[in-house]
Amino acid sequence: MSRVDTFHPFARALHWLMSILILTMLFVGAGMVTSVEAKHEWLLSIHRPLGITIFILALIRLGFRLTHKAPPLPADMPEWQRLAAHGSHWMLYGLMIAMPLIGWGMLSAGNFPVTLWSGFQLPPILPAGPALYAWLREAHRYLAWLFFLTFLAHMGAALMHGLIRRDGVLESMTGGSND
Amino acid sequence: MQEPKKRPPPANLAGRWALIGLVVVVVAGAFAYVGGWLTPARLTPKRIINALQASGGDHPGFRRNHAKGICVGGYFEASGALAKYSSSPLFAGGRTPVVGRLALPGGNPYAADSSVPIRSFALRFDLADGEQWRTGMNAMPVFPVSTPQAFYDLTVATSPDPATGKPNPDKAKAFFMSHPETGPFLGWIKTAKPAPSYVDETYQSINAFYLRDASGQRHAVRWKVVPETPATGDGGPAASDTDYLDADLTRRLAQGPVRWHLQMILAAPGDPVDDATKAWPDDRQTIDAGVVVIDSTQPQANGPCRDVNYDPTILPRGIEISGDPIIVARSAAYAVSYLRRTGEEGHLPGTAHPKEDQR
Ligand code: HEM
Ligand code: HEM
Numbered sequence: 001m002s003r004v005d006t007f008h009p010f011a012r013a014l015h016w017l018m019s020i021l022i023l024t025m026l027f028v029g030a031g032m033v034t035s036v037e038a039k040h041e042w043l044l045s046i047h048r049p050l051g052i053t054i055f056i057l058a059l060i061r062l063g064f065r066l067t068h069k070a071p072p073l074p075a076d077m078p079e080w081q082r083l084a085a086h087g088s089h090w091m092l093y094g095l096m097i098a099m100p101l102i103g104w105g106m107l108s109a110g111n112f113p114v115t116l117w118s119g120f121q122l123p124p125i126l127p128a129g130p131a132l133y134a135w136l137r138e139a140h141r142y143l144a145w146l147f148f149l150t151f152l153a154h155m156g157a158a159l160m161h162g163l164i165r166r167d168g169v170l171e172s173m174t175g176g177s178n179d
Numbered sequence: 180m181q182e183p184k185k186r187p188p189p190a191n192l193a194g195r196w197a198l199i200g201l202v203v204v205v206v207a208g209a210f211a212y213v214g215g216w217l218t219p220a221r222l223t224p225k226r227i228i229n230a231l232q233a234s235g236g237d238h239p240g241f242r243r244n245h246a247k248g249i250c251v252g253g254y255f256e257a258s259g260a261l262a263k264y265s266s267s268p269l270f271a272g273g274r275t276p277v278v279g280r281l282a283l284p285g286g287n288p289y290a291a292d293s294s295v296p297i298r299s300f301a302l303r304f305d306l307a308d309g310e311q312w313r314t315g316m317n318a319m320p321v322f323p324v325s326t327p328q329a330f331y332d333l334t335v336a337t338s339p340d341p342a343t344g345k346p347n348p349d350k351a352k353a354f355f356m357s358h359p360e361t362g363p364f365l366g367w368i369k370t371a372k373p374a375p376s377y378v379d380e381t382y383q384s385i386n387a388f389y390l391r392d393a394s395g396q397r398h399a400v401r402w403k404v405v406p407e408t409p410a411t412g413d414g415g416p417a418a419s420d421t422d423y424l425d426a427d428l429t430r431r432l433a434q435g436p437v438r439w440h441l442q443m444i445l446a447a448p449g450d451p452v453d454d455a456t457k458a459w460p461d462d463r464q465t466i467d468a469g470v471v472v473i474d475s476t477q478p479q480a481n482g483p484c485r486d487v488n489y490d491p492t493i494l495p496r497g498i499e500i501s502g503d504p505i506i507v508a509r510s511a512a513y514a515v516s517y518l519r520r521t522g523e524e525g526h527l528p529g530t531a532h533p534k535e536d537q538r
Contacts, residue, residue, distance in 0.1 A: 027209070027210065030215075033511075033514075034225075035511065036327045040224075040507050040511045041492060041500065111486070111487070112490075113493065132525070134518060134525045137521075138518075155202070155203065159199045160199060163189070164196065166186050
């Protein structure tokens with residue numbers, strides 16, 4: 001059996017790096033807003049620069065994805081699974097760009113300094129306003145939950161490809177061989 | 180298109196599905212744990228705000244604490260004397276605009292001005308380089324408790340009993356008996372009287388912070404703003420007057436700007452930095468960092484302080500938080516209060532509407 005097509009090594013490196021960063025980010029976010037202890041503060045101070053890092057990496061990744069062909073899905077995959085695969089992939093791209101923008105935008109709308117580290121802050125990207133702040137802050141929470149659920153489905157599907165179907169889809173991202 | 184692979188079904192199919200399910204459940208469970216869904220007893224910012232709301236009543240659009248207040252505006256003029264201790268350009272000299280708020284503690288925006296013997300002053304300094312310094316100060320020497328948990332327990336113990344509509348004195352007594360750290364606060368409040376004017380009060384940071392100087396050295400401090408002109412003592416307001424503070428402020432501002440000196444108090448070695456219930460001795464070195472000049476006022480319903488969260492962790496470089504656990508808890512709790520009131524302000528679905536005209 002021939003080796004399956006794999007993603008470009010640069011795409012694979014970005015994929016695994018970003019998966020760690022995003023998962024960390026979701027846990028950091030959920031943990032910090034439910035804590036009143038010292039970790040609330042240091043998690044928040046990690047959250048902002050890490051989120052902006054994810055934003056920059058996501059733009060690079062999306063640019064690379066749009067200019068490089070991805071390996072095709074196996075031909076025998078049912079139509080609904082292909083739709084789910086493509087839909088969830090674009091959803092993940094959308095969220096990794098939208099979430100940081102919403103975070104940055106909500107701090108702008110609340111007229112908070114968008115501090116990445118002591119003495120360095122990003123400029124506001126939206127005008128200040130209470131309604132805008134509240135909408136974006138709620139969106140940041142609900143989209144984070146959607147992000148997490150999409151990630152869970154994505155991870156479950158990847159394992160299904162690797163353990164049940166054994167069709168080379170998981171290996172197209174790990175770079176290993178499925179033989 | 181890729182060649183379809185003709186693979187036999189793997190051995191132990193059920194075990195493989197179970198493994199996938201297990202991985203998904205473990206990751207979801209970890210997220211639920213971190214997010215507090217599995218530990219309802221955890222003290223979260225939301226529980227603190229719920230307790231404050233139960234104590235002060237439901238007043239959509241208002242702050243969940245210090246609900247009654249008034250916006251003020253002006254500037255800070257640095258003396259330059261603090262530049263040695265903090266690298267912030269704020270203290271180097273020159274003017275920085277401030278947006279402030281004078282207020283009463285408590286969650287009831289219609290409380291009588293005489294109902295509490297404490298007033299508060301919050302300030303946001305807007306530095307030229309885009310940094311901000313936000314501070315909320317109370318006119319009292321110490322805080323009743325040292326930890327967020329004790330603050331929560333205090334709030335619950337002094338809240339109105341749903342059955343009677345009044346706080347239960349036995350609960351409060353039991354709380355204070357089991358919290359000896361409240362001693363200094365209780366000793367002070369016994370003699371404290373509601374001041375007839377916001378202008379004559381000295382407001383204190385109570386929590387300690389660190390200044391960091393240009394060489395990287397840090398200095399533990401507390402600060403206070405002290406009125407420049409001593410109290411006029413022209414008698415208190417009439418007993419029937421419940422809203423005298425705003426009128427007094429307007430009257431005083433009509434005569435000219437009012438000024439406070441921002442005094443930084445340097446800790447001596449051994450002074451408690453992480454315990455807001457313990458005052459420092461009066462003889463500590465104090466540096467006059469400059470004057471806060473207030474020259475305008477506006478009702479909070481439409482003034483610039485309305486949509487400000489005076490989060491004490493928003494600091495410019497050159498000022499840092501200390502290990503005092505109250506500071507971080509304030510930041511976390513103020514964020515929840517801020518989201519609730521801005522959501523109500525913005526009429527988000529599921530929020531109660533503010534009474535627009537009364538704020
Ligand atoms: C991939 C990017 C991001 C992810 C996955 C993410 C995730 C989260 C999550 C899960 C929460 C908790 C929400 C809740 O339960 O209420 C949160 C809160 C928050 N996020 Fe993000 N975030 C991202 C980017 C950012 C960025 C770039 C910023 C700012 C520059 C930011 C600022 C904040 C702030 C300030 C809060 C808490 C606010 C509060 O205490 O009210 N986030 N985020
Ligand atoms: C764990 C302890 C504390 C909790 C949970 C707490 C809670 C709150 C909340 C929820 C608000 C309303 C925030 C908003 O919606 O913008 C508030 C306002 C305020 N707090 Fe605290 N607080 C605590 C300790 C302190 C201490 C130690 C001080 C004094 C030094 C203080 C001074 C103030 C002031 C001055 C305001 C009014 C700010 C304004 O005018 O907008 N608080 N507090």
